[in-house]
Amino acid sequence: MDFTLPEELLIFRDTLRKFVEKELEPISEQVEEEDHIPDRIVEKMKDLGLFGLAIPSEHGGYGMSVLGQCVAMEELSRTNACFRTRIGTNNGIGSMGIVIAGTEEQKRKYLPRLASGAMTGAFALTEPNAGSDASAIRTTAVRKGDKYILNGTKHFITNGDIAGLSTVMALTDRPKGTKGISAFLVEEGFPGFSVGKIERKMGFRGSHTCELLFDDCEVPAENLLGREGEGFRIAMQVLDKGRLMMGACALGAIERLIELSTTFAKTRVTFGEPIINRQAIQWMLVNMAIDAYAVRNAVYHAAWKLDRGERVTKEAAMVKVLATETACRAADSAVQIHGGMGYMKGMAVERFYRDLRLLRIYEGTSEILRMIVAREMSR
Numbered sequence: 135m136d137f138t139l140p141e142e143l144l145i146f147r148d149t150l151r152k153f154v155e156k157e158l159e160p161i162s163e164q165v166e167e168e169d170h171i172p173d174r175i176v177e178k179m180k181d182l183g184l185f186g187l188a189i190p191s192e193h194g195g196y197g198m199s200v201l202g203q204c205v206a207m208e209e210l211s212r213t214n215a216c217f218r219t220r221i222g223t224n225n226g227i228g229s230m231g232i233v234i235a236g237t238e239e240q241k242r243k244y245l246p247r248l249a250s251g252a253m254t255g256a257f258a259l260t261e262p263n264a265g266s267d268a269s270a271i272r273t274t275a276v277r278k279g280d281k282y283i284l285n286g287t288k289h290f291i292t293n294g295d296i297a298g299l300s301t302v303m304a305l306t307d308r309p310k311g312t313k314g315i316s317a318f319l320v321e322e323g324f325p326g327f328s329v330g331k332i333e334r335k336m337g338f339r340g341s342h343t344c345e346l347l348f349d350d351c352e353v354p355a356e357n358l359l360g361r362e363g364e365g366f367r368i369a370m371q372v373l374d375k376g377r378l379m380m381g382a383c384a385l386g387a388i389e390r391l392i393e394l395s396t397t398f399a400k401t402r403v404t405f406g407e408p409i410i411n412r413q414a415i416q417w418m419l420v421n422m423a424i425d426a427y428a429v430r431n432a433v434y435h436a437a438w439k440l441d442r443g444e445r446v447t448k449e450a451a452m453v454k455v456l457a458t459e460t461a462c463r464a465a466d467s468a469v470q471i472h473g474g475m476g477y478m479k480g481m482a483v484e485r486f487y488r489d490l491r492l493l494r495i496y497e498g499t500s501e502i503l504r505m506i507v508a509r510e511m512s513r
């Protein structure tokens with residue numbers, strides 16, 4: 135067994151770490167305040183090719199291995215989570231459906247723009263009455279001539295307000311349940327499509343979560359992704375990789391929390407000594423390090439399996455539960471180590487504490503993922 139990262143990945147990781155330290159981290163609090171990533175930073179992310187890491191090279195992306203994508207997400211997650219979310223949908227849920235099931239024409243039309251960042255992708259499955267139970271969606275798509283007419287409401291859609299292209303799940307055959315769900319590629323200008331409410335959230339400022347409205351929305355028939363009835367299967371496949379990436383994001387955050395907490399503990403003096411000399415503080419740091427070690431091995435191992443073409447439904451679910459629950463514990467310890475300062479706005483650990491909470495909810499809650507693991511174990 136060889137655990138060494140390939141040389142090109144080490145170089146890529148160094149480049150990203152410098153970019154995070156020089157360009158992203160210095161403005162992470164500004165973005166938090168303004169709830170907006172400056173355009174000049176988005177342009178720099180485009181220049182680095184970050185929007186197309188996962189998109190095959192023949193369609194304008196890097197065609198990077200899953201392991202490489204994990205390394206990228208890990209590095210970008212060492213700062214404000216909105217930065218990696220900005221590129222996340224293009225590399226994951228907003229483009230992978232097309233990579234997996236798109237026609238050559240769909241790939242040629244959309245993937246190069248998603249890869250360059252000229253277009254932002256979104257993925258719209260969740261509805262007010264259908265989150266964990268995605269099979270309960272009510273949005274409908276009815277074929278009329280050379281178009282499908284979509285009606286319904288999606289909510290909690292990441293990057294929905296800036297997306298040029300959304301992969302939307304809708305019912306084409308209600309009685310068939312999940313086998314009656316189809317996926318559609320909906321462009322921002324399609325008649326009858328609009329962006330509704332933008333949510334106010336606990337965290338993830340700088341990344342917007344939106345309602346998408348379909349009111350007799352006209353979608354050309356050639357924008358059906360895959361065949362009718364394949365939408366749910368496509369969505370689940372897309373989410374397997376997404377869950378693994380979520381593990382990598384949690385890993386990067388844990389690593390940063392360890393650094394921030396160690397630095398603070400070395401300089402904070404109580405009763406005449408730095409608090410890092412106290413066993414109570416050391417054990418919190420050690421537990422964070424043990425967790426990071428376990429999470430890294432789990433994330434990289436599942437990535438390696440997926441790169442070999444193996445099915446990772448169980449592993450991806452386990453990785454997401456392990457990594458995200460661990461990250462929330464690490465954030466709690468980090469706030470504790472920082473004492474009162476850890477509760478103050480402007481402190482990175484306070485932001486991580488709020489932002490990491492989301493990771494146990496979206497792309498499958500911990501409860502649903504445990505159900506998936508149980509199902510896989512009893513197959």
Ligand SMILES: Cc1cc2nc3c(=O)[nH]c(=O)nc-3n(C[C@H](O)[C@H](O)[C@H](O)COP(=O)(O)OP(=O)(O)OC[C@H]3O[C@@H](n4cnc5c(N)ncnc54)[C@H](O)[C@@H]3O)c2cc1C
Binds near residue numbers: 265267496499500
């Ligand atoms: C910031 C943010 C961004 C998001 N981005 C997107 C996006 O881009 N695209 C998209 O489609 N969706 C997105 N989502 C939606 C997200 O995936 C859902 O919120 C999530 O799947 C949970 O669904 P729900 O909110 O309806 O909760 P519910 O399904 O109502 O669940 C409520 C609680 O009940 C538990 N529960 C439900 N069913 C069971 C069961 N059978 N057994 C045990 N426990 C159960 C859940 O685990 C949870 O704890 C986003 C959500 C947020 C908050």
